[in-house]
Amino acid sequence: AQRVTQPEKLLSVFKGAPVELKCNYSYSGSPELFWYVQYSRQRLQLLLRHISRESIKGFTADLNKGETSFHLKKPFAQEEDSAMYYCALSTNTDKLIFGTGTRLQVFP
């Protein structure tokens, strides 16, 4: 079965602390993984994708096929990072499947 798991519903940190939002996936094919972010009162938008190997707003994510994980990391959290974060999986049957999301709260 194709599934994306985000074990933490809420992650609270103080400004300047490191952040890691966990994402695990279940998929028998070759996965394409994404992180999407939803800021308050804004549309869901792409943060980064694994094939680009990019760093966006200080966030990075590495695909670990052995652990079937795609954790999102940032070394120093900022207050403006507070948002809802979704991990997503694209399958070879054209579906785009999302996890349950993690709400990140960054306190000053």
Add this chain to the structure above:
Amino acid sequence: NAGVTQTPKFRILKIGQSMTLQCTQDMNHNYMYWYRQDPGMGLKLIYYSVGAGITDKGEVPNGYNVSRSTTEDFPLRLELAAPSQTSVYFCASSYRPEGSEAFFGQGTRLTVV
């Protein structure tokens, strides 16, 4: 830049009523999706389409229908509204699923009473 446009933004339905949530995109994307977002449940895929005339079921299709007569439009139909369909609905489109960005509408908040 219109992107993905959903209408209406808010709606209250009575049990048993029907309605259509409209979604249109102006990016000439082949792929379109409908999701519902429930608290603590994330985004669940209802239906998706890989091009005009082609639709397929997602994770939670029961109680919904879709059509895709044009590339631009992908309406979602609720025939007999039930309280379990109270949710926020999002439409999205992408050029293709592999590696490309999905663009989302602003959402429709539906309450069934």
